[in-house]
Amino acid sequence: MTATMSEPLVDILIEDGRWEEIDLPALSERAARATLADQELVAAEWEISLLGCDDARIAVLNGEHRAKPKPTNVLSWPAQDLASEEDGGEPYFPEPFVPGERDSLGDIAIAFETCAREAVEGNIPLADHVTHLIVHGVLHLLGYDHVRDADATLMEAIEVRILAQLGIGNPYER
Template identity: 65%
Template sequence: MLTDTLIEDDRWTAAELAGLSERAATATLAHLGLDPADWEISILGCDDARITVLNGDFRDRPQPTNVLSWPSEERGADAAGAVPDLPQPGFDPELGDIAIAYETCAREASEGQKPLSDHVTHLIVHAVLHLLGYDHIRDEDATLMQATEVEVLGKLGLSDPY
């Protein structure tokens, strides 16, 4: 199994975070030509209080956010808009960790008038891409990352979230 999901907030159990995460992460890796069986990702399903602490500790932004990711190593591309160097199997299989906050995700899904499952799937795809070195700080990188997200979501039968 690609994802190992730890549920700290029981609402994530009802929202089927483990299944959504496995499906989204598998689709993302497969889309990029990586065999999901070669890799591991840890997912934490938490609440806004917990993600506020994590966001403060790791990003110096003590406020809730929807999702955070911690890649096991830096994989970003040097050139703006270039595809990051993807990991090679046979070494450390751990791609990194993801935390996702229930209240923020539920609020964003409601505000966007979309099913929570669709929004969570999008956020997990987004976070997995971060683990693989994709980013959205530079405009060219954001364009590449968003296009990749839309392609993966399309393969999962979900519409363009942008």
């Protein structure tokens, strides 16, 4: 086992047992590691917290943090503001606060019912859809966003590239 694989990248808390059906810990670890590798970040230097919850819990979080008290599929809270001020610009490269020690990239929450419903509606395997959303959430932690058009184009292209490396088709062509 390599040094980058010695400790889990994703520190996970599962509040909804249905996440066990798709092995959220393994799936999220694979997606997060692929995302960091794509961005040329050393996984051993970072950690990500992930909450596997239900729609009720994510609705509360969405209300508290975004003033939208309704369920959503995934939420992210970056530890650092890495976003570019330029539309379509690359985010700043994260640097650990203490070199040689693991540092947090931030937190992600993902809701089972919304993800499961979206997978059925899109005729997508649940594991593939959740993998996409974990990649999406990790990219948010790294400063990517999709509010502005050029930012969305950049973020989606990176998602498609990472998902292809994981053997998952383009979610934007369905």
